[in-house]
Amino acid sequence: MKKIWLACALCAAFATPAPAQEVPTLSRFLANCSRDAIVCRLKLNDYIVAADTQKSICRPADQSAKSAASEMLSWLRSDDKHPASLRDGPFDDGLWAAASTLWPCAPAQPAAPVEPVAPAQPAAPVEPAAPAEPAAPADPAAPVGQ
Secondary structure, eight states: OHHHHHHHHHHHHHOOOOOOOOOOBHHHHHHHHHHOHHHHHHHHHHHHHHHHHTTSSOOOTTSOHHHHHHHHHHHHHOGGGSOTHHHHSBHHHHHHHHHHHHSOOOOOOOOOOOOOOOOOOOOOOOOOOOOOOOOOOOOTTSOTTO
């Protein structure tokens, strides 16, 4: 039993946490796109479909996801359409910048100003009604219906 505990203690002592996976930069992503265009376009297509589904972008209904991926890749490769610092950042920031620039949704229209409502005027006090006169007792000798 002591050997099992010793083995577990040694494993725990020498265990090192796995290194966090590094998010590729946009530059690295684009370099990979040059090597494997099919995988690149699939990733872009998936990103566009997800953004459409979440209503994060407003792509024209007549534009296919495939043509949108091509347009997005062209935008990302064009240095004059985005800041140079974007290339050194995480690639998903670059994808968002491209998608939100190419297919922005119209800003929500501000609501019409609401006219202030005047406070209600307090009602005038109501005078209690005068007590009703007691009804005269019915004449038991009178015929019914008269």
